Amino acid sequence: MDVTIRQATTDDTDRCGSVIYLAFKGIADRYQVPSFFPTQEFATEVIDSLIANPSVFGVVAESDSQIVGANFLDESDIIRKIGPTAVHPDFQSRKIGRKLMEALLERGREAVSIRLIQEASNTTSLSLYASVGFDVKEPAVLIGGKPKSKPDPTIEIRPLQESDLEECAALCKQVYGFERFQELQQAIEHFSPFVAVIQNRIIAYATATNFFGHGVAKNEADMQALLLGIAAAGDDPLSLIVPLCQASFFRWCLGEGFRVINTVNIMALGEYFEPQGCYFSSVAY
Template sequence: MSVSEKSEVIVRIARPDDSAVCGPICYAAFCAINAAHNFPCDFPSEEHCTKLLSRIFENSGIYSVVAEIDGRVVGSNALDERSIICGVGPITVDPTIQNRGVGRKLMQVAIERAQQRGAAGIRLVQAAFHNRSFSLYASLGFDVREPLSCMQGHALSQSIPGRTVRNATPADAQACNTLAYRLHGYARELELSTGIERGLARVVESNGHITGYTSHLGFLGHTVAESNLDLQALIAGAESLAGPGILVPSRNTELVRWCLNQGLRVVQPMTLMSMGLYSEPEGAWLPSVLF
């Protein structure tokens, strides 16, 4: 169904069943821009995107919206509200609908929502090769904070001397959140608890104390650690790196070189951007694709 050039872009709250339309749009949008720059698609299939967006649209801690033109869904966006810092994404627009301001309107709605709720800041991660998205985010007020290297590879199945890695339990949550507060200035309790409930979260210990954790070692999880050694232990002990891979801060050259020496490869460059409160993280860390 075609849309009129003069029709208004309408943004509304997403419903779980919108994922059936938004999933294929998400897949097509990411595949189109990545292929245009000779990078692999971030997602393996339309079905994967549909399931992902279905979980996002159903999550009460995430504010999800869709854009419509003449009653046709042409894009979607999500704002993760599970922390005092909100994360934006994934934002996608139907590749056949260009230069209609859909992406800008989806972003403006997310920013207004975060500001209305008194969020301390907003963050996102964008593909560094995507000039259009970078220009949009910069024009809306987002600042570049960290260049990232998305890295992927085979499971290392190694251990780091002096470090013990194990599955996280609910009893570990307080220590993990305290660590996040100390190193980053805020905690991400709900994301961590979800990772623990799903059996994805892991902790690293040194001398019987938790020195790092990951909510999920991959594209959708974040990791906080006291040192590169603690972070290396989490990576080395992972069964796999979920999704397109892990997001390694490119300025942490020690960690980047270690990953490369372990056989991990750089899949694509990305950029962490923020609006509002941003404190330079201490220790060693990996952001999720949200932040």
């Protein structure tokens, strides 16, 4: 079977959405875990936003004019992010996933580091990512729920604003070792990011409290205050990807009523520094 790898275009949105939905549904059904893309409509919306984003480079695998796979590289910040990666269920085990990964790794060959999140139950993708150079850096869990405790009234929880970007970027650099400035800026446009503030000083932020967003704080208490405040501000449950190395924070989440939804691995190729402080990962890293 001849397969061509080419750059994704806006004309590919619907077909890519279908491939992403079916691929993730197949994995979810096989391992009896929830899918990251529960509906085709949601998958198509995500792909539409990725293809439309000039900071994202997407590729598709095409065979006989049919799109059979897709993959995306986010080049917004110094650390590149890969995903979602998917091959149509009818075309798996034909090394198409490897070709998609190799195309993006060639594109990002000058990057300091490339990161991704891998579903731990999917042993096939784990083997693929490891074989092309990625290392597992942290096991993590996707958790969901709404904390039971009330927020601290002495800590202000408010939406993240444009004027907060520099301070949030500095906090991110302190915790992660580098800035995620463009990701912060895009969060204002696409999500509902929040900050926790004491005496006009930002102590924690979250770009989103679903698995698309990440959050950082100098310590666990600041992160707890942020999440309690965000939860109190809305009705929707929160979902976070929590690295298991943060055992105390994970236990706090369980005590607050969060439940484990899925297990994942944070993987990296290239430079990696263990984050300091308290943090939760996005679906990219």
